[in-house]
Amino acid sequence: MKHRRMVCDIRELPDVSAxxxxxxxxxxxxxxxxxxxxxxxxxxxxxxPVIRVARSRYRDPHPHTLVWESPLENLPDAVAAV
Incomplete structure (x- = not known):
């Protein structure tokens, strides 16, 4: 008989205090x-393997700007010449 194994259990809680x-x-x-x-x-x-997450009701105290750069914008010279 095979035993079940929990790989990951992620759930969101209602708030940070919880x-x-x-x-x-x-x-x-x-x-x-x-x-x-x-x-x-x-x-x-x-x-x-049990993870609980929560989001703050307030803005992040350490905001990070989301930036996406195309991998085609800065090609190496050898690839750009082809």
């Missing part, structure tokens, strides 16, 4: 992951 409570109950810490596309801070805590 995430902090979840993390405290399990003896782990909350980590800042960065901003989401709406510029809200995203935090996570993990215990083994």
């Amino acid at each position: 995430l902090k409570q979840w993390a405290a109950e399990r003896g782990t810490v909350v980590h800042y992951l960065g901003p989401d596309l709406k510029c809200h801070a995203v935090y996570a805590a993990a215990v083994g």
Whole structure:
């Protein structure tokens, strides 16, 4: 008989305070992951393969601009000559 193995369990909690409570109950810490596309801070805590995330209601204190560059914009000279 094969045993089931959990690979990853990711769920979003309603707010950061719920995430902090979840993390405290399990003896782990909350980590800042960065901003989401709406510029809200995203935090996570993990215990083994179980991960819980939460988004802040407020704007990210460390905003990052989203920048996309085409891989064709800065081609090496050898490729550009072809």
